[in-house]
Amino acid sequence: MKTVVFKSKMKWAALLGLVLSIFSLVSHLFLARYTGRYLVEHRPQITIFTWRPIFETSDVLHTNAKFMRLWGPVKSLGSLMPLANPRGTYKAPGLKHNGFVFVKIRGGFHEIRNAISDIVAISRLLNAALVIPELQSTTSSKGVSSGFKSFNYLYDEDHFVAALAKDVMVVKTLPKQLKVAKKNNDVPVFTVRFSTSPDFYLKSVLPMLKQHRVVEILVPDGGCLQALLPPVFEEYQRLRCRVAFHALRFRREVQELGTKIVRRLQSSGRPFIVFDPGLTKDALAYHGCAEQFQDVHTELMQHKRKWMIKHGVIKGNLSVDSVQRHLNGTCPLMPEEIGIVLRAFGYPQDTIIYVAEGELFGGQRLMIPLHSMFDNVVDRTSLTTIKELTAIYGHEDFSGSLSHPLPPVVSEEMRIAAWKKSGPRPWPLPPPPSRLKYQYNSEGWWGWVAQSEREPQPTIMELRTQAHKLLWDAIDYIVSIEADAFIPGFDRDGMGHPNFASLVMGHRLYLNAATKTFHPDRKTIALLLEEVRSHLYQANRTWVASVRKHLTDSLIKGLTEAAANSKPLSFLSHPVPECLCIRRSSHLSQNSSSNATNIRDNIAMGVEYRCPEGMNGSKVSHLESYEEEDLEESDDISSKFFQQARMSAHAVETNMKDVQLEDQDENEGGER
Template sequence: MRTASTAKFISRKQSPRAIVLYIFLLFAFSIFIFVFNAGNIVEDHPAPVISIQSHPQTKFLQTADDELWDAPSRHGLRPCVKPTSRYKGKIYNFSLYSVAFFFWSSSFAEISDMVAVAHIMNATLVIPQLDRRSFWQDSSIFSDIFDELHFITTLQGDVRIVRELPKELELVPRARKHFTSWSSMGYYKEMMQLWNDHQVIHVAKSDSRLANNDLPLDIQRLRCRALYHALHFSPPIESLGKKLVDRLRMRSGKYIALHLRYEKDMLAFTGCTSGLTDAESEELRIMRENTKHWKVKDINSTEQRIGGFCPLTPKEVGIFLQAIGYPPSTLIYVASGEIYGGDARLSELMSFFPNLVFKEKLATKEELNAFAKHASQSAALDYIVSLESDVFVPSYSGNMARAVEGHRRFLGHRKTITPDRKGLVRLFDELESGQLRETSSFSDLVQQMHKNRQGAPRKRKGPSPGIKGKARFRTEESFYENPYPECICRSPHLSGYGMLNRDGRFPGYELQAMSVHGAAAI
């Protein structure tokens, strides 16, 4: 029956319309099968480049990561510290000596300034001595912190430097002199008359002795040679500093160095008590009253904070970095002394970024024993780690923060985010009062506020508008915070010590030989 029916069906003549319809359906079905299978092939074996470019979220995340970590463009700028053809090397009288005592809190600038002053005055410079009456009561000497021999030999063409005053001059009458702050070249030329009556000048105070601006180019470059080439840390400090950097890199390829200047002496000096208990505020007031060289006794803490003169608190730092866009997993090295308020205050930062690291956790007890009770040497370790970080963030613009920022600029404008404390305080208060919420709008405001505060090349800022007389010098940006344009040039060839390589260092120079030879300042 089935065979007969099939034969009958086949033998039946099909109409042309039916045949066309059959062919069309067969063709459509074939196209469907091809598209379906082709779709499965693309989905199972995606091309990585096409996938990343076509996925808007992936592209956004990649861009955001670049913005968080990449250094700003240096626009072809390079270090330039070589003397000009007009420069005259050391021309000194062997019987004239200048003895400098420096306070460790601003040693970076002080040592370099005294090298330049000795050159201007044709004096022999005696290795500076560390002030031991400071808050830290540190017994370190110059050679404990710096490579003394390297310091002397590197500058031998600029100024004569000796380790100590010759015995025949130890008892001669000295001119004890407090040179005027931010003085020009002409001032020190006049001071040379002191040599008429004295063989030794005792420089009792040496911080901010030279002007930031309007000095001869060769004097400015001498300051940079002293700062970035002559001042190497001592071998034990550089060795451990390099180990700390390597260990951070092993934990996470990138890290932030946070100079958290929330220590007892800084809060007492600035009179900042926001968020502290009454007992803590009173303790700081007594400390300030009992410190002779802190001239301002009565300070309005609220006015200090509104004016942006207070260090950011640990909690404020956490809010700030989160608003900038850093994820909670970010590795943060905390460069600081003992945080006022201890773990209770640090926990406020850790609630935002739990991956905090301190040198005490990064190094062994045996490694740190040599630096115990020597705050200056400990600060030098923090300086090294901060200098080599992917991103440097200071919570306050103190001496160390300015020195690190300037050094990072010199080495290739490495990324440094300087918080706008005055602007942030306003946003923090609005956030606290409920006028702002911790949402994208708050982050947008913070990011826009700091768009141009990330270490990109710019010329040094002059005095604040409206300030007249000598007071204007105090408002100028520090030469050591930004040595551009005198020591950073837009030249196709590096005028000084060779070309920089891609990561901002000099080829052939290891980290301990080039990038960590600055003076740390608390």
């Protein structure tokens, strides 16, 4: 009887387990059916972002001399104020104009920004209405979201039109008749070179504009108007400033994400510095810096340099001495070198460093030394979630986004028909052909280097990534402008023109000239580093003082060098003196020595125009309450960094000597 009862209980237990298993399976299938597609979206919400700051101290003293040396504003530039408003007789655009200017712009972020400011000035010069420029990298054919036309993928279109209402008539599209003429290719097209003179537009473009009522201008290389204009065109320079610094506002979603990143960086209550490496393949190939890598990236750069030589972009030899070019300041400063310089200047290990343009050519391995010197090295990916980044792209169609085309599909009937038409077979039969070998997988992803002088055509995914990079650069641009300090690794692009970092430095100079913006001379830094190359992390106090003096001097002297080297190629990289004025404050008038220094530095930059009365505030600088820190005086941060390196090297050397002595004793004992 007991056995029957036990078996009955076992059956009920087994039945209950089976029912629970079925219920669990049905529940999992239901969840997978209705919630599986949302798992990827909600997963990043578990953590806000991946950065977890590491700080040695809980608070920072914002009032001592050392803090002011590292983060404080430049006193001699404190009286400079932004002023891009017209200063003379300036007429607003009328309803009567000579025609419409339709523009197509190619290139990256800094080239687009330069070109837009130039084309607005050109439109006013021609008394023409400007059609919203078309950015070739953001058209629907490049795989971007169809919700954006082109210009509004990156910038706020409505704000652009409204901000320039008193300068140029801006329309969103051509009139119907001119649209038909453009569609039938009855519109004159001008492909303009970099830094074209105003005379070309007045003598060549203007007559065609008056005749056809519309002209199309193609801008392939960025700036389409020469940077330095005669004094009679000075108002056009200020128009460039109004376009770049006021009218070009990023799309709302992009602006909000950039502002959110800035707030997250500032949430710790500590200042942060932005570092822009400037390591792009085109720039490294153009300037002959291939031997700095010694891997497959060198081969890719040499291939690009060969193409540049063949097409006349550069004149020179394919193989150059990259080491010598680095010593001459032609090549960029590597992240490791920037890290050593910043530690020598006195920035502590827990300094927050935001890396702009984080897609380095050469890979993230180049950032390893910088990460070892600073604990809080971040970029936009570590301060945002995947959902936040993908939200700014809009809805994108992935149906045609295969990275490479698939081989054609051959049916069995087609195979049989081809077999019957092929004629008699040789005997014996040849071995079967190997599997189809496509160009993109022949030697890895760089296999095309050995097969063709041309790079393979970009796929839809690669074109889409190029469009995304414009948004990434826009985010980095917002963060760079708001940073407490900025330092570039390189300031030239793949055409020898000022790059992203140059635009950032020009914008920071315009908005607040006194902010900490370093302009390191690459040649001087390279020679300083070469002096201690054999003991790079064991520098003495004299060397540290030399680095500090150079970086401190670069805050002022770098502006003079930018006026001589960058401004002739890009006005926005140094909008001085046209777009700045001198503010006379009561504080400066009381301190004669400080006032004399300020006037001397400002006049050296060419700024002599006095700000209007409304801008002459009585803001007292809080820097005068503190004494200047002696650059030659050792501080705990840099001394500790280099002292630890010397102690480590000394310990290794001592251990080596001990090992040699032990080996010598063993040998002597063996001889005995």
